[in-house]
Amino acid sequence: MGVKKSLPLLGAFASLLVLSGCVAGDGGDAEASTIVTVAQGGEGATLDNALIAGGNEYSIVTSIYDLLMMVDRDGTLQPALATSAEQVSDTVWRLELREGVTFHDGDAFDAEDVKWTLDRAMDPESGSGQVTYITSIEEVTVVDPLVVEITTAYPDPTLMMSLQMLPIGSRDYFEEVGAEEYGSNPIGTGPFAFTSWTPGDRVELVAYDDHWRGRPEIDGVVFRTIPDAASITSALRAGEVDLITNVSPDLASTLESDAIKILTQDSNRSIMVTLETETAPFDDPRVRRALQLATDVESIVDNVLVGYAKLIPTLLAPIYLGYDDELEPYAYEPEEARELLAEAGYPEGVSFTMYAPSGRYLKDSDVAQALVAQWKEAGFTVDLQVMEWANFVPRYLENSLGTYLIGYGTPIFDSGRGLNAYLSCDSAGSSFCDPAFDEQLAEAMSIGDDDERAARYRELNKTIYDLSTHVFMYQQVDVYGASSRLDWSPRPDERVWLFDARVE
Amino acid sequence: MIKKTAFALIETAAVLLGVVVAVFGMRYLAGDPVGLYAPLDATPEQLDAIRSAHGLDRPIYEQFFDYVGGLLRGDLGTSLQSRRPALDVVLERLPATVELTLWAFIPAAIIGIVVGTFAAARRNSLIDKAAMGFSLFGLSVPVYWAGAVAILLVAVVIPIFPTGGRGSPLAIVLPAVTLGLATAARASRMARASVVGQLNQRYVLTARAKGVSESRIVVRHALRNSLATVVTVLALDLGVLLGGAVITETIFAWPGIGRLAAQSIAARDFPVVQAIVLLVAVGYVVIFRLLNLTYRFLDPRTETGR
Numbered sequence: 001m002g003v004k005k006s007l008p009l010l011g012a013f014a015s016l017l018v019l020s021g022c023v024a025g026d027g028g029d030a031e032a033s034t035i036v037t038v039a040q041g042g043e044g045a046t047l048d049n050a051l052i053a054g055g056n057e058y059s060i061v062t063s064i065y066d067l068l069m070m071v072d073r074d075g076t077l078q079p080a081l082a083t084s085a086e087q088v089s090d091t092v093w094r095l096e097l098r099e100g101v102t103f104h105d106g107d108a109f110d111a112e113d114v115k116w117t118l119d120r121a122m123d124p125e126s127g128s129g130q131v132t133y134i135t136s137i138e139e140v141t142v143v144d145p146l147v148v149e150i151t152t153a154y155p156d157p158t159l160m161m162s163l164q165m166l167p168i169g170s171r172d173y174f175e176e177v178g179a180e181e182y183g184s185n186p187i188g189t190g191p192f193a194f195t196s197w198t199p200g201d202r203v204e205l206v207a208y209d210d211h212w213r214g215r216p217e218i219d220g221v222v223f224r225t226i227p228d229a230a231s232i233t234s235a236l237r238a239g240e241v242d243l244i245t246n247v248s249p250d251l252a253s254t255l256e257s258d259a260i261k262i263l264t265q266d267s268n269r270s271i272m273v274t275l276e277t278e279t280a281p282f283d284d285p286r287v288r289r290a291l292q293l294a295t296d297v298e299s300i301v302d303n304v305l306v307g308y309a310k311l312i313p314t315l316l317a318p319i320y321l322g323y324d325d326e327l328e329p330y331a332y333e334p335e336e337a338r339e340l341l342a343e344a345g346y347p348e349g350v351s352f353t354m355y356a357p358s359g360r361y362l363k364d365s366d367v368a369q370a371l372v373a374q375w376k377e378a379g380f381t382v383d384l385q386v387m388e389w390a391n392f393v394p395r396y397l398e399n400s401l402g403t404y405l406i407g408y409g410t411p412i413f414d415s416g417r418g419l420n421a422y423l424s425c426d427s428a429g430s431s432f433c434d435p436a437f438d439e440q441l442a443e444a445m446s447i448g449d450d451d452e453r454a455a456r457y458r459e460l461n462k463t464i465y466d467l468s469t470h471v472f473m474y475q476q477v478d479v480y481g482a483s484s485r486l487d488w489s490p491r492p493d494e495r496v497w498l499f500d501a502r503v504e
Numbered sequence: 505m506i507k508k509t510a511f512a513l514i515e516t517a518a519v520l521l522g523v524v525v526a527v528f529g530m531r532y533l534a535g536d537p538v539g540l541y542a543p544l545d546a547t548p549e550q551l552d553a554i555r556s557a558h559g560l561d562r563p564i565y566e567q568f569f570d571y572v573g574g575l576l577r578g579d580l581g582t583s584l585q586s587r588r589p590a591l592d593v594v595l596e597r598l599p600a601t602v603e604l605t606l607w608a609f610i611p612a613a614i615i616g617i618v619v620g621t622f623a624a625a626r627r628n629s630l631i632d633k634a635a636m637g638f639s640l641f642g643l644s645v646p647v648y649w650a651g652a653v654a655i656l657l658v659a660v661v662i663p664i665f666p667t668g669g670r671g672s673p674l675a676i677v678l679p680a681v682t683l684g685l686a687t688a689a690r691a692s693r694m695a696r697a698s699v700v701g702q703l704n705q706r707y708v709l710t711a712r713a714k715g716v717s718e719s720r721i722v723v724r725h726a727l728r729n730s731l732a733t734v735v736t737v738l739a740l741d742l743g744v745l746l747g748g749a750v751i752t753e754t755i756f757a758w759p760g761i762g763r764l765a766a767q768s769i770a771a772r773d774f775p776v777v778q779a780i781v782l783l784v785a786v787g788y789v790v791i792f793r794l795l796n797l798t799y800r801f802l803d804p805r806t807e808t809g810r
Contacts, residue, residue: 043763043767045583045585045586045593045767045771045773046585046586046587046588048586048587051585051586051587053540053541053542053585124553124554124556124557125557126557127541127554127557127558127584127587129541129542129543129546129554131542131550131553132542132543132545132546132547132550133543135547135550179587180588180589180592183586183587183588184588198670198759199593199596199597199759199764200597200600200759200760200763200764201600201669201670201671201757201758201759202669202671224669224757225757225759226667226668226669226757227754227757227763227767228668228754228755228757230652230655230755231652231655231667231668231754231755231756231757234655234656234659234660234667234668235667235668235669235757237660238659238660238663238666238667239663240666240667240669388770389540389770390534390535390537390540390770390771390772391535393539393540393544394535394536394539396539396544397536397539397544397551410543417545420545421544421545427545428544428545428548429544429545
């Protein structure tokens with residue numbers, strides 16, 4: 001007990017010795033080492049691969065653990081621990097696993113680890129939220145040490161995409177050390193091995209020499225937590241850190257210098273306004289369209305988000321399979337909006353309540369306020385209710401918000417999941433219901449052929465575009481600040497994965 | 505003595521019970537946290553399963569009695585986020601807060617008392633005016649401004665100290681100075697006011713008449729008689745600081761319990777929030793017990809009358 005309790009202190013002491021050179025100095029030492037320090041705003045509560053939920057935690061954990069398959073920078077799924085995944089029937093996936101992979105403690109990785117990881121996520125007792133990504137799975141079977149078969153309750157062609165949310169852990173290690181140690185002293189097969197964790201401060205990782213991809217170019221990674229937006233940019237300016245995530249758009253231009261570069265990546269996250277389509281006034285498609293036409297998305301992108309966003313025609317960003325690039329985002333037509341509103345029987349305008357989270361998405365409450373101001377011009381009077389995310393979520397899940405600003409983003413780059421979440425009759429996040437639409441969507445989501453599935457999604461996208469089910473707005477652009485010595489480019493899955501990073 | 509100790513224990517238990525009830529009330533009002541631990545498109549069945557794994561599906565009074573039962577066995581529940589014992593999660597962050605508190609508090613208290621006493625002895629001198637001007641500044645400057653300016657000046661423009669974190673020996677300096685500023689200012693004003701008050705007393709006149717040196721009068725008589733007041737104010741400060749300085753810890757990325765509390769509240773990780781509140785409450789009780797002991801030492805008159 002005593003030894004265990006003193007571990008964080010020991011870790012802090014060790015990190016103090018290791019880092020005092022490069023942190024306190026003028027950066028001279030930092031130049032020589034190829035340890036990359038990443039600062040993120042959010043704080044991880046655990047390093048247990050089944051319990052992580054936030055993006056910050058995923059960046060750290062996917063450095064320590066590997067995935068079965070992982071998207072590349074184009075968003076295309078590439079083999080990782082699984083060398084191939086084949087659908088042997090509509091409902092059975094057969095995964096061939098990579099040979100010769102070892103965990104950081106030297107244990108060999110095999111099919112039992114995959115089965116155990118998936119089973120654990122599906123076990124309600126584990127408390128893992130990851131079960132929601134693999135709802136379709138019925139059973140995981142070990143065929144031989146390097147072959148796993150996954151049986152699903154219904155055809156799930158995007159299962160391999162979804163499994164990106166489940167980093168693979170070591171069954172033997174878990175059984176040996178127990179859940180608590182497993183989550184605070186993690187062992188994986190990933191490109192970086194865990195060395196220490198000072199909760200709330202930093203996680204230190206070192207390059208894993210025997211990684212199956214080869215040894216990473218850099219010697220190690222330090223993930224620091226710096227919650228304050230001004231302090232995180234100061235740390236980058238002072239040369240203490242090499243990479244910072246989620247740079248606020250207004251700070252980006254002031255940050256750029258000879259020593260600091262700004263990196264951008266079209267985010268997988270899009271922002272929209274969900275409309276309560278089942279009651280007046282938004283049960284009338286003309287009123288919904290009028291609201292869309294009264295929305296000057298371009299002005300919001302330019303003025304509120306300082307250009308760090310891109311207009312999209314419907315709900316999801318272009319990286320999702322099924323995006324329709326033939327659809328044009330609706331233009332800003334306030335006159336036409338007024339006319340439509342009058343035609344729908346509301347010449348005096350309408351009033352409604354809109355909810356918006358605060359601090360969840362880039363400038364979310366500012367965007368909501370800008371919308372309210374724009375809409376007022378066209379005759380929409382809005383009672384805006386801004387809420388902290390933790391208060392927003394329970395109401396969202398009760399489906400009691402009606403009309404609200406919301407975002408969607410996940411590394412599962414298939415339109416089906418997003419369309420289902422925001423449009424199907426029984427989804428908590430949907431204020432729209434059309435059984436025929438649900439049927440078409442369910443059918444589309446079961447099609448194994450990517451091109452064919454994409455074609456069906458495009459049809460559905462056209463439907464919601466024509467119906468103006470939501471106010472369609474924009475996709476965010478992820479902004480990173482990096483020291484000029486770091487050679488790395490951001491990924492569409494928002495994960496800071498530094499296997500291929502270099503330091504000059 | 506036994507009676508006194510028993511009374512103190514009962515009093516402490518009553519305070520802690522009050523804290524537990526209050527925090528549980530907050531938990532009830534704050535609503536269901538389960539949505540924060542799963543993706544937004546989780547099905548109601550999946551959410552139910554997670555809820556029941558955390559024991560959140562049971563009636564609130566059952567959860568309450570369970571919690572109190574656990575408390576008596578030294579079990580403060582399990583963190584909803586990490587599924588580790590809540591007490592462990594808090595205890596591993598406590599050293600950072602204690603370290604920051606001591607580095608901020610002890611120098612600030614000493615400097616404050618010394619400066620205040622000196623200012624009182626040289627009332628209306630330039631030194632007095634400068635010291636009181638500075639203390640007014642220390643009290644009025646918000647921590648987030650002082651911290652940001654300190655980072656900009658001596659971490660970015662002139663890189664002497666790290667901007668934050670707890671990774672190097674120098675890292676404590678900026679957060680400790682920023683946090684200690686108000687304490688030093690308060691201590692100096694309190695010390696000055698009380699010492700000035702004492703110096704106006706008749707016993708001081710007597711001492712002067714007897715030819716006692718001025719420095720002895722200030723230190724041995726006036727300051728000694730002022731300490732009880734100053735220490736009371738400082739003890740309040742110490743209690744607040746030990747509760748975690750959320751803003752200072754956030755600006756300087758210092759991994760203390762203040763930030764843990766803020767983050768756990770945002771994540772509705774109730775067991776961790778409860779553990780922090782309880783620990784801080786215990787800390788307060790301990791500080792005030794110690795304070796009562798120091799009174800007897802600082803001012804023996806408090807012992808009489810019993």
